Amino acid sequence: MLQKRLSLVKSLNFRIILFAFAFIFGxxxxxPSLTQSESGKKITLGLDLQGGLxxxxxxxxxxxxxxxxxxxxxxxKYLFDDAEIIFxxxxxxxxxxxxxxxxxxxDVERAKTLLKKELEGIVLEENGLVFTVSMTPEEVTRTTQNxxxxxxxxxxxxxxxxxxxxxxxxxQGEDKILVEVPGIKTQEDEQRIRELIAxxxxxxxxxxxxxxxxxxNTMSNDEAKSFGDVILSDVASPEKYLLRAIPVxxxxxxxxxxxxxxxxxxxxxNFTLNGQGARIFGDFTAVSVGKRMAVVLDNKVYSAPNINxxxxxxxxxxxxxxxxxxxxxLAIALRSGxxxxxxxxxxxxxxxxxxxxxxxxxxxxxxxSGLGLVVLxxxxxxxxxxxxxxxxxxxxxxLILATMSLVGATLTLPGMAGIVLIVGMxxxxxxxxxxxxxxxxxxxxxxAKSIEDGYDNAFTAIWDANVxxxxxxxxxxxxxxxxxxxxxxxxxxxxxxSMLTAIVGTHGIYQWLLPxxxxxxxxxxxxxRNEGAH
Amino acid sequence: xxLFKYTKPMSLMSKSKRFGLLSLTVxxxxxxxxxxxxxxxxxxxxxxxxxxVKYETKAPINEVREALKANKEFESASVTFFGSDEEIxxxxxVSSGALGVDVGDTVxxxxxxxxxxxxxxxxxxxxxxxxxxxxxxxLAMVLSLLGILIYVSIRFEWRFALASIxxxxxDATITMGLIAFFEFEVNLDILAAILxxxxxxxxxxxxxxxRIREGINTVKDSRLETIIDESVTRTLSRTTLTSMTxxxxxxxxxxxxxxxIHGFSFTLLVGVIIGTYSSIFVASPILMWLGFSAxxxxxxxxxxxxxxxxxxxxxxxxxxxxx
Numbered sequence: 001m002l003q004k005r006l007s008l009v010k011s012l013n014f015r016i017i018l019f020a021f022a023f024i025f026g027x028x029x030x031x032p033s034l035t036q037s038e039s040g041k042k043i044t045l046g047l048d049l050q051g052g053l054x055x056x057x058x059x060x061x062x063x064x065x066x067x068x069x070x071x072x073x074x075x076x077k078y079l080f081d082d083a084e085i086i087f088x089x090x091x092x093x094x095x096x097x098x099x100x101x102x103x104x105x106x107d108v109e110r111a112k113t114l115l116k117k118e119l120e121g122i123v124l125e126e127n128g129l130v131f132t133v134s135m136t137p138e139e140v141t142r143t144t145q146n147x148x149x150x151x152x153x154x155x156x157x158x159x160x161x162x163x164x165x166x167x168x169x170x171x172q173g174e175d176k177i178l179v180e181v182p183g184i185k186t187q188e189d190e191q192r193i194r195e196l197i198a199x200x201x202x203x204x205x206x207x208x209x210x211x212x213x214x215x216x217n218t219m220s221n222d223e224a225k226s227f228g229d230v231i232l233s234d235v236a237s238p239e240k241y242l243l244r245a246i247p248v249x250x251x252x253x254x255x256x257x258x259x260x261x262x263x264x265x266x267x268x269x270n271f272t273l274n275g276q277g278a279r280i281f282g283d284f285t286a287v288s289v290g291k292r293m294a295v296v297l298d299n300k301v302y303s304a305p306n307i308n309x310x311x312x313x314x315x316x317x318x319x320x321x322x323x324x325x326x327x328x329x330l331a332i333a334l335r336s337g338x339x340x341x342x343x344x345x346x347x348x349x350x351x352x353x354x355x356x357x358x359x360x361x362x363x364x365x366x367x368x369s370g371l372g373l374v375v376l377x378x379x380x381x382x383x384x385x386x387x388x389x390x391x392x393x394x395x396x397x398x399l400i401l402a403t404m405s406l407v408g409a410t411l412t413l414p415g416m417a418g419i420v421l422i423v424g425m426x427x428x429x430x431x432x433x434x435x436x437x438x439x440x441x442x443x444x445x446x447x448a449k450s451i452e453d454g455y456d457n458a459f460t461a462i463w464d465a466n467v468x469x470x471x472x473x474x475x476x477x478x479x480x481x482x483x484x485x486x487x488x489x490x491x492x493x494x495x496x497x498s499m500l501t502a503i504v505g506t507h508g509i510y511q512w513l514l515p516x517x518x519x520x521x522x523x524x525x526x527x528x529r530n531e532g533a534h
Numbered sequence: 535x536x537l538f539k540y541t542k543p544m545s546l547m548s549k550s551k552r553f554g555l556l557s558l559t560v561x562x563x564x565x566x567x568x569x570x571x572x573x574x575x576x577x578x579x580x581x582x583x584x585x586x587v588k589y590e591t592k593a594p595i596n597e598v599r600e601a602l603k604a605n606k607e608f609e610s611a612s613v614t615f616f617g618s619d620e621e622i623x624x625x626x627x628v629s630s631g632a633l634g635v636d637v638g639d640t641v642x643x644x645x646x647x648x649x650x651x652x653x654x655x656x657x658x659x660x661x662x663x664x665x666x667x668x669x670x671x672x673l674a675m676v677l678s679l680l681g682i683l684i685y686v687s688i689r690f691e692w693r694f695a696l697a698s699i700x701x702x703x704x705d706a707t708i709t710m711g712l713i714a715f716f717e718f719e720v721n722l723d724i725l726a727a728i729l730x731x732x733x734x735x736x737x738x739x740x741x742x743x744x745r746i747r748e749g750i751n752t753v754k755d756s757r758l759e760t761i762i763d764e765s766v767t768r769t770l771s772r773t774t775l776t777s778m779t780x781x782x783x784x785x786x787x788x789x790x791x792x793x794x795i796h797g798f799s800f801t802l803l804v805g806v807i808i809g810t811y812s813s814i815f816v817a818s819p820i821l822m823w824l825g826f827s828a829x830x831x832x833x834x835x836x837x838x839x840x841x842x843x844x845x846x847x848x849x850x851x852x853x854x855x856x857x
Contacts, residue, residue, distance in 0.1 A: 056663060187638065187653070194636060345630070348658040350638065355586070355654040362792030369790060370783035377779060381535045414726055417795050420787050421730065421802070424780035425737075428772075431779070432741065435772045439540070461744035464689055465737040471681040472733035476726060479674035481667065484726045491730070528536050 011515055015508025019395070022500055026398030033405045041405045045182075046412030046486055049360050051353035052182035053190055057151075057197075057343040059175055064147035064341035065096060065140060067202070072119060072133060073098045074246050078280065079118055085111050091228055092245070098133040105129060144175075147341040152177055155343075157336035158196050162329075176346065183353075190350060192329060200298045200342050201333035203251030203271075205281070205316070206232075206243040208292040208304060216242040235300040235320055243294055243301075248284045250338075253277030257334035259327045260317075267327035268319045271334060278314025286310035297330075363416035370420050371397075374427060382434050383527035388509045389430035392501040396426050399497040400490060409493075412486030422494035425469075429502035433458045438528050447517050447525075451510045455503070462503060466495050538771035543763040550819035557816050561704055564711025573710065576719035577625070577657055579671070581664035583637050585624040586616060586655035587645065593622045597648045605644055607637075617793030621654075629660050671725045675706075678729060682736050690743060691831065693824040698739045701817035705735045705808045712804050718797045727801035734780070734802075735809030738773060739817045745769045746818070756829045762818050770814075777810040 032040030047054050073092055080087050080100075085107045090100040102111055108129070115124060121139030125132045135143070148171060156169040159181065168180040179197065184190050209229050212219070216231060217240060224231050230245040257271040273281055285293070285307050294304040295318050302320045322330065374393070378386030400419060404411060437454035445453070470492065477488035522528055577584050587593070595613055602608040602624065611626035630637060638656035645651060659667075679699055686695035706728055713720060745765035753761045784806060788799035 058660075058662075187642070191636065191639065345658065346660040347663045348656070350656045352652065352654040354588075354652065359792055359794060362790060363787075363795070366783075366787045366789075366791040370786040373782045373786065374779050377782070381537075381775070413794060414723055414798065417787060417791065417798060418730075420783050420791075421780070424783035425734070425776075427779055428737070428776040431775045432772050435769075435775075438536075439768070442540075457748075461741045464686075464744060465740040468682050468685055468736045468740055469733035471685060472678045472729050472736070475674045475678040475681065476729050479670045479677075480726065481670075481722070484722050487726050487730075491733075 011512050013508055013511045015504050016512045019505035019508045023395045026402045029402035029405050030398050033401055043405050044410045046410045048351050048413045049356045050182055051351050051356040053184055054349040055179040056347035057177040058346045059148050059151055059341050059343055061144040061147045061341045065143050068143050069096050079114055102129045150340050154336050154339055155197050158332055161332045196329050199333040200339045202298050202338045204247040204296040205249050206247045206294045206296050209242045209244055210291050213242045216240045232301050235302050241294055241301050249277050249280050257331045259331050267322045267324050268317050269331050270317050273314030281314055282312045359413050367420050371423050374423055381527055384525045385434050388506050389427050392505045393426055396497045396501040400493050403493050409489045410486050414487035415490040418487045418490035426498040429462045447519055455507050470495055543767045546766055547759040547762050553815040560708055564708045567711045567714050571714050573714050573720045574717050576721035577659045578721040579664050579668045581629050581659050581661035582627045583629055584657040585641050588621045588652050588654050590650045592619045594648050601644050601648055629658050693826045694743050697817045697820040700820050701739055701812040702732050704816050705812050708808050709805050723798040724801055727798045731805030738809055739813040742769050742813045750828045750831055758822050758828050766814055777806055781806050
């Protein structure tokens with residue numbers, strides 16, 4: 001007895017030690033995921049399992065270019081007014097050009113240097129005293145790219161401020177934005193989140209064209225355009241306003257926005273302008289006493305109060321008939337800045353938490369029963385050899401969990417299916433090996449020789465077969481999206497882990513148990529009667 | 535326990551013509567189904583909207599259909615039970631890009647008088663994304679085939695590679711034909727299943743081919759037919775057992791995994807059977823028909839060995855300074 005135990009210690013080999021380490025590693029690092037403990041790295045559940053909102057957004061970057069041109073026009077006006085250059089017919093033409101005419105030919109050189117110094121990426125063309133300003137192609141590309149990156153940042157800020165757990169906002173491909181928000185509990189929350197993301201939050205302060213506003217109800221858009229005006233409607237009533245198309249200033253000069261209450265205890269949003277904005281605002285109100293100024297948000301007029309005196313300090317209020325929640329979300333949107341370009345939904349998947357829980361339950365049942373069937377079958381067919389394969393299989397599952405936890409991979413529903421599938425495929429290596437060992441035993445080889453040659457003979461087949469399967473899994477990973485990527489990840493990790501457990505691990509166990517193996521008991525060890533021994 | 539005990543090689547390749555004819559017929563039938571009936575693309579690839587609704591009691595499917603008619607977008611929507619009596623799925627070809635207006639909300643409004651329910655899933659895929667996903671899916675499939683082709687050519691020989699790829703095309707086509715025939719909705723998960731099936735089937739074929747490669751060197755007879763028969767017979771127990779374990783787990787997935795992965799598990803279920811069949815009865819005979827000659831292969835291998843030996847000899851001579 002002692003002799004036997006000693007030989008077992010002696011037959012400890014590097015394979016079984018490696019396997020033991022893999023086992024410990026697998027168990028230790030899968031504990032946080034299995035117990036759902038607070039500390040430690042855990043597997044992230046995909047949105048299809050924990051519920052949540054997945055969206056792929058497109059960016060209407062042409063709008064960013066339009067508004068860049070508009071702000072270029074506003075800059076021209078501001079710069080010339082500031083430098084006391086007299087000009088006329090400042091207008092935005094179709095095809096993204098700003099045109100104006102200088103009235104004094106002595107100003108030409110000064111105007112050209114001023115524009116070239118203050119505005120970046122423009123092409124300036126002159127025809128007598130008539131000038132056109134347009135964007136260089138590089139500037140167009142830059143603006144487009146910028147609009148996408150800015151949208152990513154802005155949406156991320158908004159979601160973070162909303163107080164959600166770990167939202168993902170990332171640029172995907174050339175011009176798309178991926179938004180993933182896990183753990184949304186109610187439909188109302190989802191609605192609010194969607195509106196928060198979609199909100200352009202484009203704030204403009206615009207002068208009312210008091211000379212022509214009386215005719216606004218009969219005026220066409222084209223006619224308004226010919227005066228350099230634009231017709232916008234009120235947010236709550238059907239009333240229309242005729243406004244100067246080039247805004248006095250916009251939301252880019254805003255520093256803060258907070259929810260407050262007016263004298264009627266209605267929620268309002270108070271916002272503060274930065275130094276430049278406050279100065280422009282002060283100057284404008286000083287020369288516009290008696291006229292109206294419209295507060296315009298996303299092309300809707302929220303209010304158009306009369307200017308009674310010059311307003312300094314740069315504090316402005318937006319009132320409308322908001323609920324508190326609306327005002328809160330709007331303040332977040334204003335603070336995080338306007339989207340340079342509006343976004344639209346290209347793909348949206350939202351899964352309720354109860355469906356996710358059902359999916360976890362269903363796939364867990366499938367995994368447990370699949371595993372049970374395979375384990376029983378292997379013992380039934382191969383005896384101890386089957387048991388050894390089962391140990392490798394269990395360790396394999398722990399390894400998949402541990403690796404996924406450590407690299408922070410996401411477990412999706414197809415990923416769960418992948419694990420179930422791996423259970424079926426991982427024992428394949430052991431089936432191949434065991435069949436080879438049986439063949440050699442039948443030929444009358446010794447157990448030790450059969451095991452060693454069996455592993456040798458089986459190796460190339462297992463290796464080549466697994467590499468080709470890996471090629472398919474890798475392609476799925478590279479070209480798959482979302483949940484399918486999750487499937488490719490579990491498959492890849494599972495195949496790699498099975499090479500370690502099913503080839504190295506079981507080999508180690510055989511070598512360790514070799515002193516105990518008896519050629520007369522091949523039924524117990526390998527599930528076969530051995531006629532070859534006779 | 536032993537199901538297959540190797541005693542003597544089964545005579546399989548002598549019947550290869552019959553199996554080839556069977557495969558060709560099924561393959562042709564699958565193509566006919568694919569071209570006449572076509573694949574039923576789901577929203578992932580065709581774009582559209584899918585809404586899964588669960589009622590507290592049996593879903594009033596007719597009332598739902600009536601209620602949906604009130605909205606133009608859902609006029610031609612299809613409503614079907616999903617997995618159980620309480621759950622239904624509404625499918626519509628329409629997709630809207632506006633973030634504020636949500637189809638989930640629209641449907642909730644339309645159905646409000648039909649009972650107590652919960653909207654559990656809303657998927658909306660725009661047409662642009664759909665066609666992009668389809669292109670990527672096709673690319674993934676072609677690239678995996680190419681990758682496998684290159685790897686097998688390097689590890690074996692080009693005829694082995696070609697035979698295994700033809701077997702894969704056979705498997706994928708027949709499986710897709712069945713998907714089309716049973717009108718399963720083709721979404722991303724079906725694509726994943728088909729790619730997995732390619733991985734599984736090539737795995738199976740490689741195991742058989744590896745044995746044939748071994749047989750070329752060990753079997754005395756140099757006729758390929760004999761070598762294949764011997765090798766296939768020797769791997770038959772492994773092939774059957776592995777297919778069985780894989781089949782078992784997929785069956786549990788099909789039975790207990792829930793409605794969402796039904797199409798996925800169905801694809802794999804038939805895929806495993808076809809993949810196993812093809813590695814024995816399609817890939818191996820093709821190898822034979824491609825004119826693979828065991829004696830040539832042996833000669834080539836011997837020549838290769840000789841070249842390497844000579845190289846080594848030269849190097850040894852060079853190192854010892856005699857050259």
